[in-house]
Amino acid sequence: MRNYKLFVLDLDGTMYRGEEKIAEAPVFIKELNKRGQDYVFLTNNATKTPQDVVNHLAKFDILTQPEKVYTTSVAAARFLTKMKKSPTVYVVGEAALANSLREAGCQLVSEEKDLGRCDFVVMGLDRQITYDKLAKAALAVRAGATFISTNADKALPTERGLLPGNGSLTAVVRTATGIEPTYIGKPEPFMLEMIMEEKGLAQEDILMIGDNYETDILAGIRAGVDTAIVFTGFTTQGDLEHVHEQPTYQWESLLDAFC
Amino acid sequence: MRNYKLFVLDLDGTMYRGEEKIAEAPVFIKELNKRGQDYVFLTNNATKTPQDVVNHLAKFDILTQPEKVYTTSVAAARFLTKMKKSPTVYVVGEAALANSLREAGCQLVSEEKDLGRCDFVVMGLDRQITYDKLAKAALAVRAGATFISTNADKALPTERGLLPGNGSLTAVVRTATGIEPTYIGKPEPFMLEMIMEEKGLAQEDILMIGDNYETDILAGIRAGVDTAIVFTGFTTQGDLEHVHEQPTYQWESLLDAFC
Known part of the structure; x- marks a missing residue:
């Protein structure tokens, strides 16, 4: 080799x-x-921070450092801030994604009146998904925000079976707007x-x-x-x-x- | 004419x-x-009962009777009970859909342990959608339930703008399972x-x-x-x-x- x-x-x-x-x-x-x-x-995975991954690996006797872990949350934040300094973002996702974006200098918006001035909509797996989150993402994308999705994974293997992955949730906004996202993962x-x-x-x-x-x-x-x-x-x-x-x-x- | x-x-x-x-x-x-x-x-529309439609029409001076109104909730219930007597159904949707199915003799199930024995999964617009509802629908479809969706409407015109329609929510389970639903509407x-x-x-x-x-x-x-x-x-x-x-x-x- x-x-x-x-x-x-x-x-x-x-x-x-x-x-x-x-x-x-x-x-x-x-x-x-x-x-x-x-x-x-x-x-x-966009729902875990690098430290979460380090902790999970430790359970299997794999000892490492957060600096060695690249998640789609971290990568999405880099992608956005490379395209624009301090961009405004409407985010659908769990805490790790929002935190990565905030730490990278993104300004997260959540109110309806701000959706029309979003630079980006970012979707990552959100197991607290609501119709209102999906509606706001669709409105912001239709209003011109660049549509980013952390990953296109259709299904998520769990102990319950194969559950909807982020690619499946992203399909709601993709279908509702007719606009394809840029996938990071x-x-x-x-x-x-x-x-x-x-x-x-x-x-x-x-x-x-x-x-x-x-x-x-x-x-x-x-x-x-x-x-x-x-x-x-x-x-x-x-x-x-x-x-x-x-x-x-x-x-x-x-x-x-x-x- | x-x-x-x-x-x-x-x-x-x-x-x-x-x-x-x-x-x-x-x-x-x-x-x-x-x-x-x-x-x-x-x-x-699968979120309104025939009586809801009659009431809405009355606001515009259109007087009619529930017997004259065919919704996709009513039609879905007929479709299912025509295919099987007293079928077991996991439903994602609002009250009008669940009520139509119940009135037609469907047995609605909601517990995880019953998903494997569902005859049908029926999806209609649900503005109280949760990840767990989508997950259960995906599990039941993967376990062999026949996948039905009230309608494929991608977007819903509202005073807020075009919001995700039932076709967009249905896309989650379609994408997660790789199985195309039968649309009623x-x-x-x-x-x-x-x-x-x-x-x-x-x-x-x-x-x-x-x-x-x-x-x-x-x-x-x-x-x-x-x-x-x-x-x-x-x-x-x-x-x-x-x-x-x-x-x-x-x-x-x-x-x-x-x-």
């Missing part, structure tokens, strides 16, 4: 499965630390490009590692970096027979990285 | 515009009564076919009258009945230049029916 400067790691299905441990994951991280191999985590290449720019790395320096061909691997392919699929989550070896462009590597577990 | 046995009339944009009167509408209904011309009202022909069957009428006996080409007129065309578009609401004369199949009649106002 090439000598990559940075491993970019997906979380759910790669480092753990929901609340279930993946045995090789903590061994893998310890080995990276020992070898001095740099890595970061990349998640489409995987499979869009934006987050990988952001990491490369921030760390001054080139495409050949990066390996994107994840369990989901449709999000992790496609994001890597679109960003022009090498990819490794690990069969501990969503995509099976059989699924890969039907895809056009293959990942660079196929791994049974993360420890195949050292083979 | 041919001697139709039944006029089927759309409501919003045809008999009134939101809270605004259309001056010719009460004159038109009085003239139909005088001539002994039978008529019914047909609406995609216009432009589907189902409600017109139901009226013909109930009243023992043939296609040539019916004239469908409405302001919206995409819903009213297409429903008529698909049901094989004659159609009249009235330019007091959504569709303009200019819009008709781009449509493949023209309505049978084009009216400036409802009173053109008597010309």
